[in-house]
Amino acid sequence: MISGRRVLLAVTGxxxxxxxxxxxxxxxxxGAEVRVILTESAHHFVGPQTFAALTGSAPYTKLFDSDSVSxxxxxxxxxxxxxxxxxxxxxxxxxxxxxxxDLFSATVLAYTGPVLIAPAMHTEMWEHPATARNMAILEEFxxxxxxxxxxxxxxxxxxxxxxxxxEQIHEALSDLLxxxxxLGRLLVTAGGTREPIDPVRYLGxxxxxxxxxxxxxxxxxxxxxxxxxxxxxxxxxxxVNLVEVETAEQMLNAVEQVDMDVAIMAAAVADxxxxxxxxxxxxxxxxxxxxxxVPNPDILESVVARDKRPLVVGFAAETGDVxxxxxxxxxxxxxxxxxxxxxxxxxGFGTDTNRVTFxxxxxxxxxxxxxxxxxxxxxxLDRIAALRSLDx
Ligand SMILES: Cc1cc2nc3c(=O)[nH]c(=O)nc-3n(C[C@H](O)[C@H](O)[C@H](O)COP(=O)(O)O)c2cc1C
Numbered sequence: 324m325i326s327g328r329r330v331l332l333a334v335t336g337x338x339x340x341x342x343x344x345x346x347x348x349x350x351x352x353x354g355a356e357v358r359v360i361l362t363e364s365a366h367h368f369v370g371p372q373t374f375a376a377l378t379g380s381a382p383y384t385k386l387f388d389s390d391s392v393s394x395x396x397x398x399x400x401x402x403x404x405x406x407x408x409x410x411x412x413x414x415x416x417x418x419x420x421x422x423x424x425d426l427f428s429a430t431v432l433a434y435t436g437p438v439l440i441a442p443a444m445h446t447e448m449w450e451h452p453a454t455a456r457n458m459a460i461l462e463e464f465x466x467x468x469x470x471x472x473x474x475x476x477x478x479x480x481x482x483x484x485x486x487x488x489x490e491q492i493h494e495a496l497s498d499l500l501x502x503x504x505x506l507g508r509l510l511v512t513a514g515g516t517r518e519p520i521d522p523v524r525y526l527g528x529x530x531x532x533x534x535x536x537x538x539x540x541x542x543x544x545x546x547x548x549x550x551x552x553x554x555x556x557x558x559x560x561x562x563v564n565l566v567e568v569e570t571a572e573q574m575l576n577a578v579e580q581v582d583m584d585v586a587i588m589a590a591a592v593a594d595x596x597x598x599x600x601x602x603x604x605x606x607x608x609x610x611x612x613x614x615x616x617v618p619n620p621d622i623l624e625s626v627v628a629r630d631k632r633p634l635v636v637g638f639a640a641e642t643g644d645v646x647x648x649x650x651x652x653x654x655x656x657x658x659x660x661x662x663x664x665x666x667x668x669x670x671g672f673g674t675d676t677n678r679v680t681f682x683x684x685x686x687x688x689x690x691x692x693x694x695x696x697x698x699x700x701x702x703x704l705d706r707i708a709a710l711r712s713l714d715x
Contacts, residue, residue: 326354327548328500329561331402333427334374334382336364339409339443339486341602342370346408346489347377355492358383358398362414363429387544403561405434405517406496409443409486412454415637418466419457423518424462436561437523438466439499441492446482492501504546510583510633511539512590512622514554516571520614521601525569530591530640530666530673538587539563545704548594554575554590569595571619578622584705586626587636589710593619627656634710636703640665641670645680645688652682658710659683661703669693681706 330350334343334627341519343359348355359382366384383394391397402707407427414427418440423429423483431438440461448454449471458468463653470487487495513535515528532555539551543562550564552574559565566577571592578586595616605611627635637657639648641664648662660682681703691702 325497325500328355329401330355330357330496331360331398331401331405332357333360333362333405333407333414333431334369335407335409335411335414335427336367337409337411337443337486338368339369340365342486343408343490344373344377346492347374349489349493350496351377358401358490360384360398360427360430362425364411364413370679383426386429387432387561389426395423395426398426398430399433399435400559400561402430402434402436402640404437404439404496404500406439406441406492407431408439408441408492410440412442412444412448412451412457413453415440415442415457415461418464419460424583424648425571434561435558437499438464438465438544439469439492439496441469441487442471442484443486444471444484445476445480446484447486467495467499506542506545506547507584509542509547509585509587510552510578510581510626511535511542511549511587512552512574512578512592513539515591516554516619517569517570518571518592518593518596518619519600521596521603521605523604526593526595526614527598528591528593531555531673532590533673533675534638534677534696534699535587535589537696538589541697541700541704542587542678550581550583552581552590571622575620575622575625578626583626583633583680585636585711586633587638587703587707588623588626589631589638590622591638591640592622595619597635623655623657634707636661638705639663639682642666645682645690648680648682652684653686657684659703659706661699662688673715 335338357378361382361384371382380523416429417428423432425518472485473483474485514531517525517527519525536557539549540560543549543560552566568574596619598615635657636659639651639662652660664679677696677699679691681689
């Protein structure tokens with residue numbers, strides 16, 4: 324259940340922080356990918372080196388001056404679940420009140436997935452109305468809690484406030500993540516590629532990535548292990564493995580790294596790119612009579628040509644007759660083609676709706692009514708499930 328899941332463990336500043344080293348070991352042994360945030364206070368109780376040794380990478384500690392330009396959003400996008408253990412009274416207060424003034428709180432605020440908290444503090448702090456109110460708010464957010472227990476506390480005290488044991492937290496996390504059916508590995512490409520002319524300008528297209536992201540999110544919810552190779556910065560489900568690219572060549576390189584059972588090629592990949600990219604911004608006085616273009620690699624073709632060929636879905640954003648799409652489906656040798664006429668109202672680039680026609684391998688077509696892109700994603704995944712069960 325935890326194997327292969329991306330767990331972000333936030334360790335905040337209480338004596339019980341040492342138990343989070345044991346929790347980390349349990350999660351790593353269970354096959355989870357674990358990243359750790361240590362708050363500044365947590366450093367007084369446990370050392371970053373301990374977590375680095377347990378997870379194989381240094382814990383995240385700073386909002387600024389780190390290698391990442393935006394560590395909080397990057398971590399929030401990466402995580403499939405956040406576990407706050409131990410959760411101090413201060414950290415509960417930050418989360419409940421939407422503070423975002425350090426890496427921990429900014430990451431939680433930037434995060435949209437499930438959160439599990441394991442409070443730990445003296446009984447008086449736990450029973451204070453401020454903490455009770457913060458806990459009620461966190462419950463309202465849908466955050467799950469494990470513990471606290473009653474027992475020996477720091478400084479020789481006794482009472483409620485003792486952090487749940489690592490095994491208990493591990494079990495609560497398994498329950499929270501639940502069992503996912505293993506539907507296999509699914510690739511989605513999304514967005515329009517941007518082919519640079521110089522460091523400022525590019526050749527692009529109107530694709531926003533909405534359709535591809537909707538498919539990736541729905542597929543992750545259904546239990547696929549999803550990799551989304553995208554040029555778009557739209558929302559992606561925390562369970563999606565996100566690879567951000569700009570150009571067709573970068574997209575091809577990223578796709579080549581992915582093992583997949585199903586490939587959904589929803590990106591609008593530029594057919595051509597400028598033969599040369601100027602290293603400096605071209606000025607008006609330099610003039611530019613023409614831009615020489617060279618063909619881009621055909622990413623769809625590379626996937627279809629794989630030795631271990633996945634089930635391949637192509638997309639055709641066209642401005643004409645569905646017959647063009649039928650011919651394209653044949654030529655490209657795809658298992659299913661999703662055709663849409665981008666000139667139709669409510670359909671195509673940037674809209675929340677789409678009117679698509681599914682073009683089957685035998686050349687038959689199923690025109691669908693205008694509906695939301697989320698619904699199109701669901702219908703597409705239903706068709707893929709049907710095609711895969713025919714195969715098996
Ligand atoms: C020895 C010691 C032990 C502490 N243990 C706890 C604790 O178990 N729970 C808690 O809520 N605060 C505890 N604190 C207070 C927190 O460290 C303090 O509120 C800190 O600001 C929490 O910061 P953080 O939540 O950003 O990590 C302790 C402080 C000290 C000095």
